[in-house]
Amino acid sequence: MPTLPHTKPSTVIAYRPQLDGLRFGAVLTVLFYHFLPTHQMIGRVLDIGVLLVFFFVLSSYLITKILLVGKERGLAAGYSKLKIGAVFLSRRTLRIFPAYYFYIFILLFIPSATYVRENSATFFLYLSNYQIFFDQEWGELTAHLWTLAVEEQFYLFWPWLILLTPNRHLPKMLFLIIACGIISRAVIFGMLDSPATQEVTLLVLTPTCLDGFGFGALLAYQHYYGNSISYLWKKVFFIALPIWIITLFLGNPAISIVVDRVFVSLFAMFILEGANIGYKNMFGRMLEHPVVLYLGKISYGIYLYHIFAVVAFWKVFAKLTAGRHTFIGINVSSIADFLKQPLVSFLIYLGLSIILASASWYLLEKPINKLKRFFVYNSAKKEALKVQEPEPARPALLQPQPDSHLAQPKENVKL
Template sequence: MHATAKGHIIQLDGIRFIAVALVLIDHFFSAVNIIPYGKLGVTIFFVLSGFLISRILLKSKEHYVTEPDGFKKYIRKFLIRRTIRIFPIYYLLLAILFILNVPPVREKFAWLALYGTNIYIGIYQTWLGSCDHLWSLAVEEQVYLFFPFLIFFVSKKNLIPWLAVMGIASVLLRFYFYFSGKDWSVSYVTMPACLDSFALGGLMAWLQLYKKDIFLKLFDKTWPVLLGLLGWILMQYWNKSYADIHNIVDVVFDRLVSSIFSFFLIGRAVTGYGGLTKYFLENPVSVYLGKISYGIYLYHNFIYNHYHSGPNHPTVRLIHKIYQHFPSLEGNLTFEACLFSFLTVIVASISWYFFEKPINSLKDRYA
């Protein structure tokens, strides 16, 4: 495992880059894309979050559980560190969007500010335009509301059954939503219907900390990753056999199969890939883009959205000016996607160096 002195696993930055790149490919090629790369990218993020948060909480529990007022210290540390990492950039973005009156921020501000985007989508079975993608951040925040309690108050031995029940219940809930005729979006964005991803991440953290021999047997080879990828590919072919794109495969099984693939993809990165995969995940570009992936994900839909960026959107106007000088590029989706990605990385980099990184340094006080 290639990790820093503080225990930061280098290859996981490369995994973050893969996840956010899948989202960008899906969203920036929306006009022609028929493969759900974005859904896979979000699932990778969910499993990774489940692993990292569970790992942090389990280690923190070991440190505080025997101390007086141990739970207060444990929960205080977790909440402060999560607040420092997540809230500043999120609320800065909301403030800017509110001032610029970017739809639908002013109309739905309470839902956005309270991380209720996914709840809104689930209740009204409608999306939120340029703010659609914030549903996944809402899911993660809602998971953070109960995960610290689960890990602290459930014994080490009993945690795995709890995670198993959580994962199975999540899949069963998606079955229920599907057969009750709910719109596919309900199964997709509702927090309890996403918990199989987080449960697998939690299992991975538990195995790494307490069953190192089993962890190594599971993740020291690359073939399970390839098998998981094959399963995901076969699922896409199965999905295409249905006339309705939001069929039982898409609604119920997609997240489960994607989570299993992500489980092995991430676990192998923890033990450490070798060869070309190691180079790809650990090269400075992948590591940097993975490090700023939160900003990339947060900003990208406002840089450009195929369905919601109108003719007066700054990026659309920039494209038209480029086409005036280089008409041969007009309609070239690859050029457009590269341009959108470049602009997104620029904005995320400015955010990282001038806002996020200075604030994140405060986390060291609560290490």
């Protein structure tokens, strides 16, 4: 079993810009899925929606690193684990709640958003994933909110699991979490009538998402101790990859629902590993492009508002062209046909989503985010407790290889 190294890990987190680039890439994939007819091509083999697991792996990776470092700093500063958890939840609340509740508030006044008004309590309590599953109804403007509900439920219990579990026992706990996610999908699939044909899949339920969070946390645990993914795990992944491809083409829904997310989670781990090291090729330069980094920063808003952008665009278009046969000298139906072309509509929706997300960031999220300075893991007076640590010994979790750049971050960022 894995053992905890005797040397202390570093209590700083280096800023990895390529992670912001990956964050935008993940959101862009969702927009491709919603705005382009992917179901006519790739969707015949792979449900692109399963790639949303990347969000869970990335979120768990980042959050677990923050919690591990916050735990180290807070305990060194004399804070209780209860206070450390309260600080974490306060900071998450300031980051997540404002834009989300602003969006829900807007939906309450949109005539077509009857599903939100009828089930406002579940949306306000971040329980919409269970609501849409049991109702088997997505809702016009709420189909994407299930992922935010899952993540918020994750934020509520995860800090206590990380804070209350001794670090030396965390790997065992994380493997148990992964097993629970896989087993829950198999059990729930077996309990349901015709689960493969349901409008809302069982994969929106939080227990079925646990393995993604577990894999992200495993990677965070490794990087916390300055380790990288071992050769053994890489070998296992590349052996398993062709097996997964075969299962995709077999088209067995039971196998797909149970194992697809495992492979996507493993794939996400390797992508995140590369981003931490830093891709040196064209892919890396693209991830670090200033425009991509900005879009990564506002990616939460892009994801939150992107469906609203579609509805808003066509509402405005309908009002501008109401009662007209021509608009700016062009036949209205011809304009509509042009705007409905997949590539044209995608660019319009993406542009509007970016505009809405930018406005939300500068007018709402960023000002409130500044309040995080009142919630820190250690006081300024005790900041001197943070010292440069030697590279720690390697825990046996993943049989890691030396990776000194992870143990010696060049730039610190606020948690």
